[in-house]
Amino acid sequence: MEKKVCIPRVLKNVAYVIFPILVAILFLLIFGLSYPLEREAIKAGMEFYDTNTFAEDYASEIFGSLTTVGELKDNSTSDVYNYYYTHTETIENDDEVKSINYYTDYRGSNVMWLVIDNDTKIAYTNLSYSIDTSTLENIKNKIMQNQENWIYENGNIQTTIDKLSEENIEYIDSGLKQDRLETIGIVQEESSTANLQETTSENQNTAQENTTNNYTIYTSLLGELEYVDSIYTDRLLYNTISLVNQNLVFLIPFIIILIVALVPVIVIGIGRTRKQDGIQLNWYDKILIEIAAIIAILIGCVGALFTLSIGGASSIVTFMLGISGMGVGILIIYLACIIFFETVIKRLKTHTFLKTTIAYWIYKKTKEFLENVKVTKRLILYFVVFIVVNLFCFAIMWSDGFPGVVLTLILYGITFVCLSKRVKSYIKIKNAINELYKGDTDIYLDETELCNEMQETGKEINDIAGGLSNAINEKLKSERLKTELITNVSHDIKTPLTSIINYVDLLKKEGTNSDKAKEYLDILDSKSQRLKKLTEDLVEASKASSGAIKLNIEKLNVNELIKQVSGEFEDKFKAHNLQEIITLPEKDVFIKADSRYMYRVLENMYSNISKYAMEGTRVYTDISEKDGNVLIQLKNVSKQKLNISADELMQRFVRGEASRNTEGSGLGLSIARSLTELQDGKFNIYLDGDLFKVTIEFEEEK
Numbered sequence: 270m271e272k273k274v275c276i277p278r279v280l281k282n283v284a285y286v287i288f289p290i291l292v293a294i295l296f297l298l299i300f301g302l303s304y305p306l307e308r309e310a311i312k313a314g315m316e317f318y319d320t321n322t323f324a325e326d327y328a329s330e331i332f333g334s335l336t337t338v339g340e341l342k343d344n345s346t347s348d349v350y351n352y353y354y355t356h357t358e359t360i361e362n363d364d365e366v367k368s369i370n371y372y373t374d375y376r377g378s379n380v381m382w383l384v385i386d387n388d389t390k391i392a393y394t395n396l397s398y399s400i401d402t403s404t405l406e407n408i409k410n411k412i413m414q415n416q417e418n419w420i421y422e423n424g425n426i427q428t429t430i431d432k433l434s435e436e437n438i439e440y441i442d443s444g445l446k447q448d449r450l451e452t453i454g455i456v457q458e459e460s461s462t463a464n465l466q467e468t469t470s471e472n473q474n475t476a477q478e479n480t481t482n483n484y485t486i487y488t489s490l491l492g493e494l495e496y497v498d499s500i501y502t503d504r505l506l507y508n509t510i511s512l513v514n515q516n517l518v519f520l521i522p523f524i525i526i527l528i529v530a531l532v533p534v535i536v537i538g539i540g541r542t543r544k545q546d547g548i549q550l551n552w553y554d555k556i557l558i559e560i561a562a563i564i565a566i567l568i569g570c571v572g573a574l575f576t577l578s579i580g581g582a583s584s585i586v587t588f589m590l591g592i593s594g595m596g597v598g599i600l601i602i603y604l605a606c607i608i609f610f611e612t613v614i615k616r617l618k619t620h621t622f623l624k625t626t627i628a629y630w631i632y633k634k635t636k637e638f639l640e641n642v643k644v645t646k647r648l649i650l651y652f653v654v655f656i657v658v659n660l661f662c663f664a665i666m667w668s669d670g671f672p673g674v675v676l677t678l679i680l681y682g683i684t685f686v687c688l689s690k691r692v693k694s695y696i697k698i699k700n701a702i703n704e705l706y707k708g709d710t711d712i713y714l715d716e717t718e719l720c721n722e723m724q725e726t727g728k729e730i731n732d733i734a735g736g737l738s739n740a741i742n743e744k745l746k747s748e749r750l751k752t753e754l755i756t757n758v759s760h761d762i763k764t765p766l767t768s769i770i771n772y773v774d775l776l777k778k779e780g781t782n783s784d785k786a787k788e789y790l791d792i793l794d795s796k797s798q799r800l801k802k803l804t805e806d807l808v809e810a811s812k813a814s815s816g817a818i819k820l821n822i823e824k825l826n827v828n829e830l831i832k833q834v835s836g837e838f839e840d841k842f843k844a845h846n847l848q849e850i851i852t853l854p855e856k857d858v859f860i861k862a863d864s865r866y867m868y869r870v871l872e873n874m875y876s877n878i879s880k881y882a883m884e885g886t887r888v889y890t891d892i893s894e895k896d897g898n899v900l901i902q903l904k905n906v907s908k909q910k911l912n913i914s915a916d917e918l919m920q921r922f923v924r925g926e927a928s929r930n931t932e933g934s935g936l937g938l939s940i941a942r943s944l945t946e947l948q949d950g951k952f953n954i955y956l957d958g959d960l961f962k963v964t965i966e967f968e969e970e971k
Contacts, residue, residue, distance in 0.1 A: 281538025284531045289603055291531070295524045298513055307507060311514055317507045318417055318490075324432035326499045330380035331419065331488055338384045338393045338484075341372065356398040366390050366405055371398045377496030381412050383487040409487055418489035539614045553608070554615045558625050565609035572601030655684065687720075694719040694727075701730050710738040769793055820863045820948060824970055827858050827892055827899055834871040835890065841879040842888065847905075852891045858899050860967040862948045870952075873941040874903050874963055881961070883908045894969060901965040911956050 310320045317323055356371040367390040374395060383394045383405075396402045402411060412418065419428040426435045494501045540548035553561060576598030616622035623629050658680055666673020697714060704712050712734050714727040773793065779785055835849060842849055878888055882905040889904040938954065945952035951966040 275538075275541050277538040277541045279538075281535050281541075284534045284538070285607060288528065288531050288535070291524055291528050295521065295528065297509070298521050298524065300510075300513075307510075311507075311511050317504045319431070320507065321432060322503050322507065323500065324430060326503055327380065327417075327419065327430060327488075327490065328433060329499065330378060331382070331486065333378075334380070334382040334384060334393075334395065334488070335484070335486070337372070338386070341370070341393060342386070342389075358398065358403060360405065363405065366392045368392070369394065369405065369408070371396065371402075373397060377498075379491045379494045379496050379498055379500050381415075381489050381491065383408050383412055385485040386483060387485060388483040412487045412489045415489040415492050419486075420488070421484070421486040423485075536614055539611050540618055548615055548618045550615055550619065550621075554612045554621075555625070557627055557630065558613070558616065558622065559627050561612050562609060565605045568605035568608070569602045572598045572605065574598075575601060655680075691720045691723070694723040698723060698726060698730065701727075701734075705730070705734060705737070710734050710741065765797070769797060820866065822861050822863055822948070824859050825862050825864055825867060827860055827901065828853050829857070830864075830867065830871065831890060831892060831901070834868065834875055837872070838875040838879060841875075845879060845882065846884045847879070847882055847886065847888050849888045849890060852889070852893075854892060854894060858892065858894060859970040860899050860950075861970050862950070862967060866944045866948065870941045870944050870965065871901075873938070874965075877938065878903065878905050881908055882906065883959075897969055899967050899969045902962060904960065904962045907959045907961050911959060911961065 307315075307320050307322055355373050358369040358371070360366050360368055366385060369392045372393060372395055378395060381394075381396055383392060383396075385392045385405075392405060392408075394402070394408055396408060396411065402408050417429055419430055419433050420426070426433070428434055431437060490500070494504070540550070542549050553564075576595050613622070616625060659677070662673055662677040662680055664673070665676060697719065701712050701714055712730075714731055716724045716727045716731075719727045776786060776790075776793075831851065831853070835851060839849075882888060886906045889902070891900075891902040891904075893900045893902075942952040945965055949968070951964075953964045953966075955962040955964070
């Protein structure tokens with residue numbers, strides 16, 4: 270059976286997926302348009318490596334390496350700024366260096382560097398030791414093969430980074446500053462970067478006299494950034510903002526329209542399911558809204574803690590792990606928002622929002638307390654309140670005159686209105702009880718016109734009047750059906766019995782040797798068999814209705830059972846020119862029932878159809894599955910006009926045709942219904958004009 274798809278629910282789930290994506294895009298667009306990073310460079314279409322930001326980040330990396338070398342010179346065996354010693358290579362017969370110390374930062378760096386101490390002839394590098402980096406020339410070649418590089422040698426700067434050249438380096442905000450140059454010994458104290466550059470360009474020898482520089486520096490940027498550092502993150506941010514600024518401003522209103530359009534789609538789909546119509550509430554939707562909010566906040570806090578627990582990234586891998594963890598945390602927060610938003614919308618749709626607030630709970634408990642207080646105690650409470658307020662009004666009247674008189678008159682007016690309403694309610698209830706006492710059950714009290722204390726009494730009087738009216742109607746109907754039952758039973762038993770008596774009398778007169786004796790005996794046999802069948806049906810109907818039947822419940826194949834009963838009645842249907850059309854499910858369906866009595870139920874239905882269906886018509890037998898149940902439907906067109914109701918047709922000894930000339934006893938439907946209900950099934954009859962339909966429903970056995 271094809272499952273029903275709830276379109277609003279599907280659209281809601283799709284909208285939940287699209288919504289955060291659109292919000293993220295909108296935030297990205299607004300962030301890109303408002304973030305001040307390199308606005309002029311972005312407008313000019315410059316690459317990141319041509320910006321001041323890159324130059325500053327690169328300069329910081331250079332000084333990071335020089336600071337590390339300065340610390341390592343003091344203590345070469347200790348960890349300094351997260352660097353650790355890996356290998357020392359001693360160089361012989363080399364005028365430039367005596368040894369190379371290899372140090373590696375476990376966080377990694379996208380800038381490769383080589384620093385040579387010209388005084389001690391010791392080189393320091395952050396490259397790993399290998400065959401390709403075992404000599405000074407190999408290290409230089411590996412560094413210089415990259416496009417972005419910066420070299421400081423013999424007081425001169427050679428670089429492919431324009432903003433770190435001798436002409437432009439003084440404009441860098443964070444990098445080769447005067448104080449940092451002095452710290453690592455590139456220039457003397459009280460000298461400036463500009464003086465260094467001017468002196469170097471004019472006279473190299475003079476520059477060497479004025480400086481204490483003993484370092485040669487080789488640096489370059491990796492061709493493909495491998496580590497998450499300031500260069501990596503700034504490049505990612507710069508490229509993202511550049512993308513946003515490429516004529517994407519017009520997308521902001523479009524994205525906003527899409528986000529607004531998704532809201533009604535989500536709201537419409539909330540609470541809808543494919544199984545049932547209407548809004549479905551779960552336990553979370555029934556608790557107090559304040560408690561629901563606390564639960565959602567706690568879930569959101571879990572997501573926030575999960576997000577904030579992500580540590581700093583030292584490589585692309587750890588950076589991606591951090592981003593993934595942050596994504597999980599944001600997802601938890603988003604789910605918490607969805608849960609709370611859905612419960613609010615469900616409560617609004619079902620008009621239960623106010624009823625699940627703490628304020629309403631307090632009001633309800635207070636009202637229950639007052640209602641549970643006995644009338645006498647409540648009267649005393651009201652009287653005490655009246656006395657207190659009255660004394661208060663007298664005090665005001667005694668001290669200030671006119672205002673006290675006004676308040677006293679208002680108090681007495683309110684008291685009179687309350688008493689009048691209660692007297693009117695009492696009179697209405699008294700009159701209604703008098704009418705009931707006289708036997709008039711067609712009365713109705715409008716509960717809204719009664720005072721609060723008497724509304725429950727008015728409701729009970731209405732229920733009593735309605736119950737009496739229904740009981741009287743049921744009693745009259747029962748008496749009428751009993752009368753009809755006695756009449757029908759008398760008629761059905763009297764008819765064959767009268768025939769038997771008459772033909773026995775004829776046999777006595779004619780004698781057994783008469784030519785008509787055989788004919789009389791055949792008639793006697795037929796009538797006695799009919800009387801026997803009527804008696805058996807009556808006994809079986811009594812047993813079925815009283816439940817005095819022993820059932821052997823087993824698993825039955827409904828498809829096979831229908832085919833078997835249909836085959837038994839094939840000849841009878843053909844004799845009455847009836848064509849049966851059977852619709853069975855593709856797979857076999859099963860129920861739990863007694864095979865013998867289930868066969869009897871279907872046999873009664875088929876027998877009823879063969880007797881009362883209009884000749885030359887079709888008979889429809891349908892087997893279907895519905896909500897976990899197996900439904901058997903039999904439909905036919907009646908031969909006679911059905912001028913009675915379905916309830917009356919279900920009564921014993923009642924037949925669809927008024928002449929009662931058929932062979933039936935009128936017990937078939939009653940027996941079938943009783944046997945079906947004994948097996949925990951449902952049996953119903955529907956009449957629509959001349960269309961006669963029977964439905965038998967059992968729980969499906971998987």
